Amino acid sequence: MRQYGHFIDGAFVRQNAGPVFESLNPYTGQAWAELQEGTQADVDDAVRAATRAQSGWWKLNGAARAEVLHRIADVIAEHAAELSVFESTDNGKIVRETRGQMQFAARLFRFFAGYCDKIYGQTIPMDQTSIFDFTVREPFGVVGLITAWNSPITLLCNKLPAALAAGNTVVVKPSEHASVSTLELCKLFKKAGLPEGVVNVVTGGAAVGNAIVTHPQIAKISFTGSPEVGAKIAGAAGALLKPVTLELGGKSANIVFDDADIEAATVGALAGIFAATGQTCVAGSRLLVQRGIKDELISRLVDRAGQIRMGDPLDESSEMGTAANKPQFDRIMDRIAKARDGGAKLVAGGGRGQGVDLHTGLFIQPTIFDDVTNDMEIAQEEVFGPVLSVIAFDTEEEAVQIANDTPYGLATGVWTTDLSRSMRLVPQLKSGVIWVNTYRVVAAQAPFGGVKESGYGRERGEQGLLEYTQTKNVMIDWSGQIKDPFAIKN
Incomplete structure (x- = not known):
């Protein structure tokens, strides 16, 4: 029986003494891992760690963030066989498929690493020729990522490298039915030198998800799962005017x-x-x-x-x-x-x-x-x-x-x-x-997402990166002749 705590601020912790739950191997029917049921206090700890880490992570120049993401890609590829065994044991998917998914996860990190120093703004020609106008794209800050049990690493890596490339830090909740591979991935983040607090994972069920969605210091949510849960998340986030990306179901x-x-x-x-x-x-x-x-x-x-x-x-x-x-x-x-x-x-x-x-x-x-x-x-x-x-x-x-x-x-x-x-x-x-004339082809550079009850927003590709940025507009008047709107005109 393997035992896991939450991953907060670069360490596995169990300090809030929440109840435990077991992960069952769907092939043997036996429990094989014991995990912590997260509490509001655990989510608060994770958000504090992510908040402390965010300013430093964003202040790294794009090339430095890219180096970290490339190292993560390298260690994922190096440990793909081990990760695939953890995931297949947790959710019953054949190891031949999960091994390929681990390699794709590494590909996603490499793809978004390439964007770290290419998050461009625009210069905008104005009607007032003495005003210089430009935009910059900035991270949200701390974002919440909630994933499903069918492909935990792939679903996480559809979101995580894009969020990190843009300068965000994250709090992750994997499905309570398949959390182990996500926690094992955290060990590789440490090996790759990801700064403490940039990625945090709190395990558990719906209460943890709700604590993440409604937390006032989490600025954006990305969720993969059922339309029923997605609708609840969208409603709760909407009440807080918090943007959401939803990747939901299909009947293709x-x-x-x-x-x-x-x-x-x-x-x-x-x-x-x-x-x-x-x-x-x-x-x-x-x-x-x-x-x-x-x-x-x-x-x-x-x-x-x-x-x-x-x-x-x-x-x-x-x-x-x-x-x-x-x-x-x-x-x-x-x-x-x-x-x-x-x-x-x-x-x-x-x-x-x-x-x-x-x-x-x-x-x-x-x-x-x-x-x-x-x-x-x-x-x-x-x-x-x-x-x-x-x-x-x-x-x-x-x-x-x-x-x-x-x-x-x-x-x-x-x-x-x-x-x-x-x-x-x-x-x-x-x-x-x-x-x-094909089916189920995926690519890191190709955007993915649905319409109607399949959700909104996109993952992967450049559009997936932009989901984790906000546009700021800047106007500079260089004329030195500011007009006073209250001056009396003769």
Whole structure:
């Protein structure tokens, strides 16, 4: 049993003696780590540490901050294998995927390190030629980062290096279901020489999140998680006039036209929903297929889904891991049962994973439903699991209508060999990310985020950096002739 305290002011601490909670390994069902349930006092300590550190961190020139971020990238890459084991043990994702995510985390730090000395303002030509006007971009100060359990390090590194590059310091709350990899990352921050207090982590549940969101010295919030919690955070922050970036859920459409490369579309559909056990916000959970090729594509998908090897997330041969925690497992199984009762046709999976090595774990079979209509609950509500709904369409216009007919707007896939069609669809699809003839591609330099109930604001890319800056305008009158507005004019 590993034991962890909060990470505050460069050290692991347990001084406020809050209660403890256990992290359960979703593969073995056993507790493997003990963590502290944070209190208001812990959050206050973390904010004080971040506030003390912020002025010094911002006063470092951009090149000096970049050096620190590059060192962090180096140590993450060096320890990627270790971090991936911690994360896979905590949330059941296969280690082959989490190892790649650790390398991507290092890439994100390197990308934003390059921006540290390139946060430019503007000079603005004025109507009054004797006034010189310019803008500068400044950090918020202390920002709160709240992440989810499905990809703790990736979700944190979508936010953290951008916030640090801009000169902010941070207080982080990882999910109570998967906190260990974030705390282990803090050890690497110390190794890389990050100044004390620049990054602070307080573990725990909703009370800790609320303390961070409402803390008067935290100037901005960035949250990744469910729309329900995101709405509460936005409301609480809005009451304090505090800006928020929200990366929320999705019910993404993967649209396959009859001229598509069907083998490529098959692979794209599989990757879109069964990678990461379907526990991604961009999961292509609605597969919209033009009616003429639907039966063939479903046949291919059912065959391939049956071949996916579920097993120990730390086994290199495993292709799909577990649900990340018992509440999520129960939620997925409930959605499957409701879909069957609601008239969807189950053509693959639908049950708990079976096998000698699977009996203790939270495994769910890759599941496919046919004959789904877009008004069914399974087509409208985010499942966040390995559950695919196939919806037939006839025309391009119908595909667009179905794709947009959801409260969400995070990602959309389009499979077609018709370039003109893909360009016609881009402005019509209400989605923050559109992939054409691919799916789930990510890049440090490409902005990511959604519309509608999938949230607002962007992460990654230059836009992700600007989310953590404020614009200040400066006007200098060099004429020496200030006009007195109260002088009597003859």
